[in-house]
Amino acid sequence: MCGIVGYAHLNGGRPADRAVLERMAGTLVHRGPDSDGYFLADHVGMATRRLSIVDPATGDQPIATPDGDVTVCCNGEVFNHAELRARLKAAGHAFRTGGDVEVLVHLYEEHGTGLVQHLNGQFSFALYDRARRRLVLARDHVGITPLHYAVTGGTLVFGSEVKALLAHPLVRREVDPGGLDQVMLLPGLVSPRTMFAGIATLPPGHLLVVEDGRIDVRRYWDLDYPQAAELSPAAAAGDEERFGRLEQALRRSVELRMRADVPHAYYLSGGLDSSLVAGIAAKSAAERLRTFSVTFPDARMSEQPYQRMVARSLDSEHHEVPVTPDHLLDQLREVVRHSECPLKESYNVASVRLSAAVRARGAKVVLSGEGADELFAGYVGYKFDKQTAARATRSRRRTAAGRQPLTAEQRLNQRLWGNPLLSYGQRLGELAAARAELYSPELRSRLPDFDCLARPLVDLDQLRGRHVLHQRSYLDFKLRLADHLLGDHGDRVAMANSVEARYPFLDRDVIDCARALHPDLVLHGFQEKYPLKRIAERYVPSEIVNREKFAFHANPSADLLRADRSWIDDYLAPARIRREGYFDPAAVRELRARYAGREVGLNTLFEDDLLMVVVTHGIFLETFDLPALS
Template identity: 40%
Template sequence: MCGIVGIVNVQGDHPITEEMLRQMLALIRHRGPDQFGIYLDDRAGLGNARLSIIDLSGGQQPIASEDEGLWIVFNGEIFNYVELRPDLEARGHRFTTNTDTEVILHLYEEYGPACLSHLNGQFAIAIWDAHEQTLFLARDRVGILPLFYTIVDGTLIFASEIKAIIADPRVQRAIDPVALEQIFTFWGTLSPRTIFRGIVDLPPGHYLIARRGRIDVQPYWRLEFGAPTEARREEEYVEELRDLLIDATTIRLRADVPVGAYLSGGLDSSTVAAIVRQYADNRLDTFSIAFSDPEFDESRFQRQMAQCLGTNHQVAYVTHADIGRVFPEVIWHTETPILRTSPAPLFILSQLVRDHSYRVVLTGEGADEFLAGYDIFKEAKVRRFWARQPSSRLRPLLLRRLYPWIAGFAGKNVAYLAAFFSEGLMDTTAPDYSHRPRWRTTSRTRRFFSDDVRQAADTLAQSTDRAPYYPEAFSSWDPLQQAQYLEITTFLSQYLLSAQGDRMIMAHAVEGRFPFLDHRVIEFASRLPPCLKLRGLTEKYILRRVGRAWLPDAIWQRPKQPYRAPIHRSFFNDARLDYVQHLLSPDQVQANGLFKPTAVAHLKEKAQSGVRLSETEDMALVGILSTQLLVERFIHEFRLPPPISEADSVRVCIRNGITVGGTYGI
């Protein structure tokens, strides 16, 4: 993968300089440190920071069409480019590289925006049509890769990361109170908002066209659920999923560099790693996280799976102090407040991968969302079952089978659990029925907001800012499908694939690949009968059927344990962290004006005392600290690194002239 940037004059005639593009690229050097590329004319400037994965010697960007009318910069991978190229060649397209990037360009020449339906991959694409003065931006179906933009003085500025956009001095750096409210409710913003006012993301499954003073954003793919089109035996579904996963995994081994795999010790990553060992000749190294805190550690399952597969297994051993130490850098890369410390160990893990000279890893993200692996799906099912007989004393007992990974949860008094989960119990037709308890719990963290933030959010928020988008067919879907839709659109793309996915892995120039997010697997899973995903209270039932042929019983039969990391003990331990003391001090909280100094001081005092914090308090602590870090790094003390220089490998294309290592126009 790579990073891309660009500036296009949609209206007006503002100067676009090579120096600004070099500055923007410098801020995302970590995404692609191997090579850099720039295209520049009087209306547009494009830039690329390349992480070389395919066609190492010949794939430097930007790449032009035969007549140099179209120019592309690209972040991502198109896994079916090998199959797409012969047809394009038969149609008369001439190739100068062996890259997937050039395949996209010729597909766009042939089909226009409809080219996106041909792509199997993860991508953020920018194509400039110099003849038509048209910019085309596109993002993959579920938002694996990021793409942001803003419009200032009639100029559209885009980039893979927000820090490159705010390099332009015209872009104001300000926190959006509505976005902050969304994060402290849904764990992430609702697309297209970001935490920075006026900067938005291109939503997953959408493309943008900027032409003749107009900007048009359109969907090209939507997540759809529905009943199967035909009755089939269970075994047929199992065989189809097995075949899809084998192909989705093996085509993701296409690379001119070695490919490793994350191994969490759970069903998803173990299945992916097992497929590689079973169906490919590739050498396989596996990587995992071990925690010093036994409450979060899964290393015994990781060791068992690595031994079963016979992989060369590497472990990042993470302590509480390690999480606190790297947290400021984590927030520099997330570019958003977070309510969990979970990205921090993944940041450490990607460094381990890079230290072992790997640039690509396979991971298991997506299985829990599309095949119903989370406790939130079980919770909704239990609550609906209970709602049929709300006076039952037995049905609430099922609540004890939920969230076994939360210490003490199963031992909670049944009356306490019943009181908590009974709120809104009978409102089973509510579209947010499945997620209402989570969002209600998370929103309690907003009690730490200052009065100014609350008032600003109330003033600026529209009705659509305080609830997810529900498609027209939503009410016709099965309750499990409704819950999955909310989890995928509010959590997967907006938090998991961003803060825990792309940002942490690309922080050290490593590319993640996700077989469960192959769009063929997604579309298959969306048509599955719900009982094949959640059978009773057994999650990912069909994946267990698939995985048991390859995995030890202890792995494929193992209940889901979601990946988590310690929170308050990461910031308050024997290693005193000066930045924590500074950013949570009453003076600094007051100066930033986002939270109540007295309330934050009480929370900090409780965390320092060693008393165990509640889930809500833990979320509030990390949310406040990450927000304070964000304000410090991106608003008060935003510093520009030196621009990409002549010492770097830079391809500069000015109009129709191409030079390497310098700027020479023709």
């Protein structure tokens, strides 16, 4: 993984300024401490900060074709680069490096913008075709790597992190209330929205093409589940053959992500997903695995016994990374700076401490189990959906008219997801009312302009006619995974310490195998992740396979309030809240009193920590020198 930046004058007149590129790239040294490189031609400038993982000796960027007509800067990895290289060599292409990124320029020569259809990896790249004076930006299929852009003053500015865009003289600093609204109501930000007005995130599976002064943003891939009517009852049986294909794809995915010319490691949460990844890796690893786990002093939050059990079964070199309330207080501002948004939970502190431990012990790559919950019905919401559907079926049988009037919550679900019975987030309507009361009167008056629930957040055509399990999976990919779990919770806190996180469950072939499974096989009765559990029996201790799902927990905002730290009081002070203008001081005071008075912390499975958003929003404003609401 690396950091890329650049800009292009849309009218094609002026050349790019290297000094500007250097300022932009200088904000991303943490993403690429090993080298930097620059490209300037015509009206385009690009730069890379490199974290060298594949071919450290000759793989520096930018990389161009031998004739210099096509040049690329890439953040990420092309895991099938060896196979692509062989095909391209057979077609007559000559390579000058052993790195994975070089295949991009040659694939472009063969397929144009269709090159992305041949890639299995995690990437965002900027490619310039000098002959056509065409600039192409791309983000990988599921959105593992970030890419942000802004169009201002006739110039397109882009970069791997927003802080790089803010280093460009044309990009202004201003909060987008729509981004704040998403953080308040959803798991996190949703592409193309960011927390910054005028700055967008290129959505997963999208290209941005600049040609003849025009910008065209287009989708090249989406998570496309079959229509429910196409699901054959026979597909719910014969699981051994289907699970065998899935296991083969998962083994191949892990092997591809073990490819690196630098040491790599594994996260162990104590749950099924990360344990399965490490268990598969252990079967073919040439060396003893290095594993890393977070531990908490509060036994209700800690999974230490299960982490140690897996580490013993793997005979891994295991490292435990403690996370205490003091760590939360000491590093909260750091994680907000890297996340570039307010946070609803403090687990990012645990994640940044994990990546720091990985890097301190010499590894640059870590494999993680992210993505399995979204593909294999790992969250409790999938069980709720199944129960709700069963109740609705019984109700229709008892009701002569066949329908009951929709509740307010169901009408909201119908508008957002096209399914009144699909409730994404418990009591979203109630949460919407609570967040509106927390906003300042001025911001509340503008709510109709930025209310993130006023219109659909995803492509409803990808939900229409699908099984409810597939509907929720699609929403999890779009609303939870791409910009939250893989973004502020993944890429940002790993790259903060120059560590690349890799996700075997998000391999394209693994996703295709998951798509082909009947929902009744994925959620078998009410047993989540049934296919993975059957596969894991050959790799993971039975106590882990049969363990009940344990949701991630971290210290809630109530722990901040109990701490003797004056700076927390500063962020919640009525005068400061009033001056910033986003929240109502009286509402914040009431929320603080309610949280502080609770003997038991929030149940984060069902409750949203709105006070954490208020605190980290204040940190966010201060960190990025953003103006008060005007």
